[in-house]
Amino acid sequence: MKITRAEVEHVAKLARLELSEPELDTFTAQMDSILAYVEKLNALDTDGIVPTSHAVPMENAFRPDQPKDSIGVEAALANAPQHTDSFFQVPKVIE
């Protein structure tokens, strides 16, 4: 096994996903087969190759430090399920 059921549960929790028992079984099996497939890459010798962080061979794409107009409070809040005049409104976060 490439991944355990406990690991899938942990990852689901981090992603705020609630999975039922049968779903956990399904995803554990699916993720296990995906990982087994990807593991084939380990057969390649990658010594001395810089890990790829971007698919396009490009570097140093910068923006000058010049302000642009923002979109405005109204547009910013337009898609929010709940908001006040100027704030997004969310259920209280308990610490």
Added chain:
Amino acid sequence: MKYQVVIGLEVHTQLTTKTKIFCGCSTRFGATPNSQTCPVCLGFPGALPVLNRQVVEYGIKAGLATNCSITPRNVFARKNYFYPDLPKGYQISQFDLPICQHGHLDIETEAGGKKRIGITRIHMEEDAGKLVHTDVPGVGDDSCVDLNRACTPLLEIVSEPDMRSPDEAIAYLKKLHQIVMYLGICDGNLEEGSFRCDANVSLMPVGSNVFGTRAELKNINSFRFIKQAIEYEMERQAEILDDGGKVIQETRLFDPNTGTTRSMRGKEEAHDYRYFPDPDLVPVIIDDAWIEKVRADLPELPEAKYERFMSELGLPQYDAEVLVASRELAQYFEDTVALFNQPKTVSNWVMGEVTRALNDDGKEITGCPVTPALLADLLKLMEKGTISGKIAKTVFDEMYKTGKEPAKIVEEKGLVQVSDTGAIEAMVDEVLGRSESQVAEFRAGKETLLGFFVGQVMKASKGKANPAVVNELLLKKLKG
């Protein structure tokens, strides 16, 4: 048992760029909530971040000023977690390739020596938004989110666990604070959160070199609170260890109202951030030419300035320390010395009259109505003997109030020092004439009365008589 505290600090400095790190929204503090936002910093699907070049430049500056090596190939990473102030569900940060590594700062210890504090790394990242829990009408128990701060550029500066007392931690923080202010990359405002500190604190038995389990203290926004938070945490951990218990590795929130720290429960599992390279951002390559260009533009740093003020300008250690406290104060001093080349006199005035007037007025040196040029003019008048040192202080107060030139004030108020021997002699004669008993006492040996006579003559001249001439004439007449 006796314990040794071990402290490492993580400082988040908010950079003084005009715009955010990945979009063109303004970073101005105090704007209407959510008015400085756009699809990028709101985390709308499909919006792409583009890096602000200035942030990289500031990162290089910070690294050079803290003796770091600059990483030639930089990659941004996503740090994944869920919180309502983080619109994308991840923070763009740096992970295995931070912009600066392996630096250090030297701090002065209580014993008067120097101690080197290692800097592990400095990395570029975006800030989160702000949660507002109170004082918004009509939202009941809900929380309010302001994303103006989301995507504001930060440099996180991580020290080695090299500090062994709260005072060392404060010395390091003050030094770092001074450096980022000198570099002009951070406004250094602790209350507004421009310079935030998290402290990793652990205890080990004295004599041991195996670190204990640490607690991470968050939410500390003044130098005083840092000391308080660390001291509280030392006591708390010592009690646990004395009882044979174990310190749990956890994040603890400092409460400035009670001076205590409390556990932020439930954060343990969330500490699994699953970093991976952000495919939205291309690598940043920093070559030597870029580094050297930034190096050439670095201002003189406080430590070098301090040494130079003592060695080249001959200032005492105390003066040098006070004057380099802020870049602006040091600049004011140097601008004045450039026009009036008597460093110690200038230093006395800057640390004395200038600072006093500013403190009374609640102003910073940059807002001082008496410019270096005006202060130099005043000191020149004093040097030439046009006015006495005492009158100079009166003139200074008037300059501070009105912004007028000193020569003009001296003329308008008739404050020119009287050095004319004839005029002073008349006043001396007058004073001696009406002070027969004191004159007799003086001649009988009570020479401390000279001060009384000088005072009387100065009073008669309304402070304008040249004190040196007054002294000379008095002695001549009393003893002669």
